[in-house]
Amino acid sequence: MDKIDHTIINRLQQSFPIADRPYLQEAEALGISEGELIQRLQAMLEHKQLSRFGPMYHAERLGGGLSLCAIRVPKEDFERVTAQVNSFAEVAHNYARNHEFSMWFVLATETPERIDSVIEEIEQLTGYRVYNMPKEKEFFVGLRFEL
Amino acid sequence: MVLSEQDYRLIAEIQDGLPLSSRPYAAIGERVGLSEQQVIERIASLQMSGVIKRMGIIVRHHELGYTANAMVVWDVPDDQVDAVGKKLGEQPCVTLCYQRPRRLPAWPYNLFCMIHGQERNRVLEHISAIVKAHGLDHIPHQILFSGKRYKQRGARYL
Incomplete structure (x- = not known):
């Protein structure tokens, strides 16, 4: 990745034009050709530096459910439980953390009601209690990574 | 905003990404039976109403060097959550x-903030600076750094 890639990442985490030639519009602002911008995005997606290029949806406004969940998984059981939890399509991401509450994952479901049923299924499959910690109030959301 | 069946088709069609071609909205339109102009209008209005938070890049932050990611959890008295939450949210390093709800007795923490950094020591410095600058010493907190990432697929709703 070079400086141009970094600038692309910084700019396109803010917004992307909704216009008939959006890549051209961005490319002009970056001082490169439309083809080069598309190629660079393609390469960053292929190298898994980007997770996606497209819309970020607001789960609740789409009518979906979203929640952060945690499980207290002992070290020796971590592999098994990880595989079981990740087998659910509703698990959007899953991180280990250095705490007794060692597994933290996000559930994204088609309806809000489905959150509880997925949690029940995960509890039955893993044998562990799932602590459901949905957002109650949002104070700040600004997840951007400057390069 | 009430979403139509067509909106849902559009939302589903682009949830994994925009086409990487010169006229991406025209390409989407061909797949869902809309004109380029109609797609542009629908997406713009979905963004205006907040169904789409933003369009663009979603990075894999680990791959870009952001490996020191702290979830700082605080046990804040209920009547102070708004004030402390607002303050934490204003910190430049807080993403x-x-x-969130407490789950007593095992989990007493009700305020969560994330600090994504490239070095663990810098992140720890940020956290102690915040505690000091805003007089948060009396509020019990814990720092949970992320270890291995086991999944990052992004949410799919449809």
């Missing part, structure tokens, strides 16, 4: 800040 997300939410109130």
